[in-house]
Amino acid sequence: MGDRHMSAEDRRPAAPRECDDLTYVVTTSRRYDPRLAELAMGWAERLDARFVPRAERSLQALCGEEGVDAVLTVTAERVSLIIPAEDVKYFFHPSMARVRIRNLIEGMGDPMVTxxxxxEGDRVLDCTLGRATDATVASWVVGEEGRVVGYEAHPLVAALTIDGLEHYEIAGRGVQEAMRRIDAREGDCARVLPTLETGSFDVVYFDPFFEHALERSQAMRPLRRIGVHDRIVTDTFAQARRVARRCVVIKQGREERFADLPGVEDVVAGGGSRVEYVLLSAAKRRDV
Ligand SMILES: C[S@@+](CC[C@H](N)C(=O)[O-])C[C@H]1O[C@@H](n2cnc3c(N)ncnc32)[C@H](O)[C@@H]1O
Known part of the structure; x- marks a missing residue:
């Protein structure tokens, strides 16, 4: 990789950041703006990635010249991860959270909440935080007396979600406040759950990727490309039952059910015909 675009500001001569198999550098929009460059350098530092000046290059050219797959662009509007060769652009937004909360306000309910x-007042642990759409809905329902903690295993997704929950501005009764109240962290739930106290959350929630076509909506495509796909193992669900005081809830595809789930108590229909929620009972002390 050539370093002809590096400047004194480029403090990281190390290899580009690798996230699973995806390599990326951090840059700004095309037009030079010192404020954006400073912000972008802050993101690079936080992510332990390399900042490169944009120097009016197209993102495709920049990837080629820097020898990476993707670019994290910091612009006046947003921070996005772009994979030019795959036409993928990922950035934080709360997706359907506002619509789902409006449904709740209008008394139409929400399958996950049901x-x-x-x-109100419940404590929820979201083990697959993603963009925190589900966590935002949960946070709205549990309110100020409740608590929602979310873990996201992918460092970049986690960083964008943590930042988005803190800064994204959105209208709708209590939606933005619900986002701000979420305690979002980077972490693999398989490692985190064993460290948590027994019965410390009322509900522990999982929404892993479905691998089959049913969930391959365009809206989900960028997160699906970047996020962690490793299967959640039975031991992790067993730990979740220990940490849950009331229940564990797992979102799954009807055509893609988990095998060998411990303590299945019920299966509840999801919003569409292809999704359902599996409820596991909280573990009795002697089960753990
Ligand atoms: C289908 S998305 C979840 C979407 C989320 N429910 C929302 O409302 O935005 C799955 C997310 O879980 C993350 N993930 C997968 N395995 C994980 C693990 N072991 N611990 C934490 N996060 C994980 C993925 O990186 C991805 O962001």
Whole structure:
């Protein structure tokens, strides 16, 4: 990789950042803006990635010249991960959270909230945070007296979600406040769950990727490309049952059910015909 685009600001001569198999560098929009360059350098530092000046290059050219697959662009509008060769652009947004919250306000309910039996004051642990759409809905329901903690295993997705939950501005009754209240962290739930106290959350929630075509919506495509796809193993679900005081809820595709789930208590229909929520009972002390 040539370094002819590096400047004194480019403090990281190390290899580009690798996230699973995806390599990326950090840059700004085409037009030079010192404020954006400073912000972009901050992102690079936080992500332990390399900042490169944009120097009016197209993103395709920049990837070729820097020898990476993707670019994290910091612009006045947003921070996005772009994979030019695959036409993928990922950035934080709360997706359907506002619509789902409006449905709740209008008394139409929400399948996830029903499956969780969620009420004001509940403590929820989201083990697959993603863009925190589900966590935002949960946070709205549990309110100020409740608590939502979310873990996201992919460092870049986690960083964008943590930042988005802190800064994204959105209208809608209580939606933005619900986002701000979420305690979002980077972490693999398989490692985190064993460290948590027994019965420390009312509900523990999982929404892993479905691998089959049913969930391959365009809206999900960028997160699907970047996020972690490793299967959640039975031991992790067993730990979740220990940490849950009331239940564990797992979103799954009807054509892609988990095998060998411990303590299945019920299966509740999801919003469409292809999704359902599996409820696992909280583990009795002697089970753990
Ligand atoms: C289908 S998405 C979840 C979407 C999320 N429910 C939302 O509302 O935005 C799955 C997310 O879980 C993350 N993930 C997968 N395995 C994980 C693990 N073991 N621990 C934490 N996060 C994980 C993926 O990187 C991805 O962002």
């Amino acid at each position: 499956a969780m039996g969620l009420a």
